[in-house]
Amino acid sequence: MSKAATTRLTILQKAFYLIYRKGYQATSIDDIIATTQVTKGAFFYHFKSKEEMGLAMIHEIMYPGMYASMIKPLLDADDPLNEIYEMMKALLLKNPFFEVKYGCPAINLIDEMAPLNEAFRKALMQLIVQWQEAIKNTLLIAQKKGKINKELMPEQIALFVSSGYSGIRNMGKIFGKTCYKTYLNELKKYLLQQ
């Protein structure tokens, strides 16, 4: 990777780290460059504005991260309903990047920026749509295998499951990790009822 590409990536990774903890608006460009070797000149050479950097961060950092931890575990599922549960369990309890008190970077950014910035809203919507599609496809497989009733609506369940994830990330911020476990218990019950 060229030196310039490294600089760009460093900015995006540091921005992601800080925005996850402090929020997008509360993270200043000075914050981002203060803890890296990058200067303001470099920042504005690579991104013409803070917004452009934010959108690049969604596409170049968050999309790949989401694919690895939220979609890949669902592909080629032997036991579809269980794969959904295990994906959620790994996401909530095993992922070393996430910290309970800071929630989920994608959910946080939706909450803060979707109402304020249409470009952010669209980029983040695509992120969630891809996840929901993956869950839906897994459920379609479950239907084919006869693991769930053919009359159930995979898309509706995918929304229920993904929004459930969003919600428990929010609850985790006030209650801590224990509520993750309670949630997972009820999620398992819900999934096995299908």
Add this chain to the structure above:
Amino acid sequence: MSKAATTRLTILQKAFYLIYRKGYQATSIDDIIATTQVTKGAFFYHFKSKEEMGLAMIHEIMYPGMYASMIKPLLDADDPLNEIYEMMKALLLKNPFFEVKYGCPAINLIDEMAPLNEAFRKALMQLIVQWQEAIKNTLLIAQKKGKINKELMPEQIALFVSSGYSGIRNMGKIFGKTCYKTYLNELKKYLLQQ
């Protein structure tokens, strides 16, 4: 109400209106006073800091609002499971204050401030705990009436339902009102399965 008390309430109501739409940190004190007749001197006479005002807003504006729309509908429930569903439906589709793109004020504030400020976190936790207690009690009634299995765990279900609400408020910000209806369909299915 005395003139001073009116001033104080005006500040809190305007702050609530703006913070709901822009977030707590992004709403400046200048924003709040610019659209009222209140001056900065009055603001800092009634509140010694922005934080103190924020906490007063939680207690004096958000608590009563939460009680009216999230707890009162659950009291004296004839048909407990249905009351929970109807409360959620009214909250999502009927409440004239809420705007889909801005989500729920309480959930927004948890998302933004719980990780950053312990006093906010505690105040908001109390808010949610009270709601969960109300849901739990309704479920206990449902158990007594034989409407749900006695082996089910009301507290666990209350967490699942309340975090589901939090999550769908987040999804509404990217998908709009249609996802509320899809969510409600699945919630009804979930509740009736109990």
Add this chain to the structure above:
DNA sequence: GACATTACGTACTAGTTAGTATGTTTTGCA
């Protein structure tokens, strides 16, 4: 109706913000 307390109003400050102007250095390539 004097007078103390409450309730403001105005002007300021020190720090922070995104972004810019204007330079210098590094890099790829003929």
Add this chain to the structure above:
DNA sequence: TGCAAAACATACTAACTAGTACGTAATGTC
């Protein structure tokens, strides 16, 4: 090796931020 373009570095600006200093007006009480 020369040289243009890419990739930075530094110093600035105008607007905004929470909070303060210090003044004035309203209000209740005797």
